[in-house]
Amino acid sequence: MSATYRQQAPAKVNLFLHVTGKRDDGYHLLESLVCFTATGDVLSGELxxxxxxxxxxxxPMAAPLAQNDINENLVMQAAKLLQDTCAPKQGADLILDKRLPIASGIGGGSADAAAAIRLLCEMWKLDLDAHTLSRIALSLGADVPVCLHGKTCVMSGIGEEITELPDLPPVPIVLINPGKAVSTPEIFKARADEGFSPTGAWQGKQKFQSAASLADALSECGNDLTLPATGILPEICDVLNALAREDGCLLARMSGSGATCFGIYDTTSQAERAAHAIATQNPDWWISPTHILSEKTREQAEIGAAFPD
Structure with a gap:
């Protein structure tokens, strides 16, 4: 029997996101503090x-992808690109356990692509240097390099510049998506007349001991895509308000280009109560109480075969 390999594809959260400029080729320059959570997809494979x-x-989130050409999935694109680059002597049967909503601002497809790169490098015993891995990742999408990095960092440029930071504590966090996708190009188009934020908003090597201290530091930043996103999808405001009014919420904000939003809570019990209360009122929303991955919790997650339900 062939061995089964597994890689997790944790949800990416943009704790803040500033649009700092625009290149001549039309790509926007960003600066964002990125972390990952204990909620995510799982990719497995056999040789x-x-x-x-x-x-x-x-x-649970497989249905929206069923109508798409499987060759357009970023997992397949990553696999084919690695195969073309390295010409391994074996193939792979891959299974994606899709738990994150698609087109939701938490890097689901990008995290899956990054997991595919890690998984197939292990399966096919590929020894690729950092530059080659970065080039492959960026060719798949702007968020793939940061998902391949998989640790707390500041992402800048168009996604290719990654500054590693000290781990954040395993802060309780609730992720909510209203069940509707928004188009990232439409959101950037909607903010075309707005200015740009200055760079250097985050003081590099800060360390935090609590959710409150992290939320306080984040209050000095924001998400420059929130206003245009809520103009396109007003339900984002409903999600932000639902998170903010629950007891213990220290910060409610949209992640990436939306529509997923997150709330940082003081304690795990407050986060779980908030998730339950909001789910009762909004049964059609995707809601996940979770926590920010730190080195310790990342190692604990890797011991298991999959994310906890």
């Missing part, structure tokens, strides 16, 4: 004797 690559998608 094949031939050079074929297959991908099956399961899980």
């Amino acid at each position: 094949r004797d031939d050079d074929q690559i297959t991908l099956s998608i399961t899980g």
